[in-house]
Amino acid sequence: MFALPNLPFDYSALEPVLSAATMKLHHDKHHAKYVETLNALVGESEGGVSLETLLRLPATPDREKLLQNAGQAWNHAFFWNGMTAAETAPAEPLLGAIDAAFGSLGALRQAFIDAGKSHFGSGWVWLVARGDVLSVRTTHDGGSLATGPDAPLLVCDLWEHAYYLDHQNDRAGFLGAWWDRLVNWEFVEAQYRAANTAREPWTYAEGSRPQPVVTRDDFEQALEEVTTYLARPPEAGTPHDKRMDVRLEQVGDYHAVRKVEPTSADAARFAHLDERLKAFERRWPKRPPPGTPDHWQLSLGGGLSQ
Numbered sequence: 001m002f003a004l005p006n007l008p009f010d011y012s013a014l015e016p017v018l019s020a021a022t023m024k025l026h027h028d029k030h031h032a033k034y035v036e037t038l039n040a041l042v043g044e045s046e047g048g049v050s051l052e053t054l055l056r057l058p059a060t061p062d063r064e065k066l067l068q069n070a071g072q073a074w075n076h077a078f079f080w081n082g083m084t085a086a087e088t089a090p091a092e093p094l095l096g097a098i099d100a101a102f103g104s105l106g107a108l109r110q111a112f113i114d115a116g117k118s119h120f121g122s123g124w125v126w127l128v129a130r131g132d133v134l135s136v137r138t139t140h141d142g143g144s145l146a147t148g149p150d151a152p153l154l155v156c157d158l159w160e161h162a163y164y165l166d167h168q169n170d171r172a173g174f175l176g177a178w179w180d181r182l183v184n185w186e187f188v189e190a191q192y193r194a195a196n197t198a199r200e201p202w203t204y205a206e207g208s209r210p211q212p213v214v215t216r217d218d219f220e221q222a223l224e225e226v227t228t229y230l231a232r233p234p235e236a237g238t239p240h241d242k243r244m245d246v247r248l249e250q251v252g253d254y255h256a257v258r259k260v261e262p263t264s265a266d267a268a269r270f271a272h273l274d275e276r277l278k279a280f281e282r283r284w285p286k287r288p289p290p291g292t293p294d295h296w297q298l299s300l301g302g303g304l305s306q
């Protein structure tokens with residue numbers, strides 16, 4: 001079963017370019033429906049297979065519906081992660097690659113908007129990299145560039161459901177505002193580095209990770225829940241076990257997300273949790289903090305108090 005990834009921001013975070021109403025409809029109805037249909041088509045037979053693996057299957061006619069829905073599931077999750085309300089800007093070496101391919105960042109902007117504007121019907125407009133060579137491409141309907149040979153760096157949804165409530169039929173206006181206000185250049189750069197190094201690119205599983213907890217109260221609540229679970233760990237694979245994993249991940253990410261050092265009291269509590277985790281052979285989910293080069297690279301292992 002594939003999970004519907006949470007949005008990595010609040011519904012209203014991208015206003016005024018994309019309203020909360022658009023984001024709610026787009027994520028909760030459209031994206032959710034693609035994931036639901038995908039799960040129904042996949043059935044039990046593909047259990048445990050990653051979405052990327054599924055998308056590498058040969059595109060035979062009998063798989064068209066499956067691959068279209070798989071593409072839509074992947075593309076939307078990648079699209080959410082390529083957006084942020086924070087102000088970001090491209091830096092080297094990505095900027096040099098942009099200059100080499102397009103002449104300037106402004107020329108890339110225009111090429112991206114033109115490609116999206118002139119694309120007939122529904123689909124997606126992409127910035128991709130083959131090594132350090134960048135280009136702009138489009139795909140129709142649920143067509144996805146998830147599995148190469150070009151590595152996707154950024155995508156924008158050209159389906160009318162993405163922009164019609166806020167921009168009506170002005171696709172070019174939407175693309176311009178989207179480019180100027182919402183592109184998450186930190187994410188684009190991480191994908192560019194992955195395309196040129198041994199680093200792993202973003203994957204659907206990464207996008208499906210739980211929303212971080214950001215307030216101290218929520219952190220305390222998550223920590224308390226984890227501590228309770230670890231006093232008597234639930235059986236593997238049960239809903240409580242999955243819930244514990246989510247809460248562990250949120251607890252483990254809290255300080256990195258807030259960019260604060262654990263207090264000595266927190267450190268002591270983490271040390272205690274580490275002991276419990278070791279006793280039950282469980283491991284902390286672990287990833288580098290947001291804003292660092294490897295943030296999008298999922299890795300497991302280690303302990304927070306180490």
Ligand SMILES: [Fe+2]
Nearest residue numbers: 030157159162
């Ligand atoms: Fe969409």
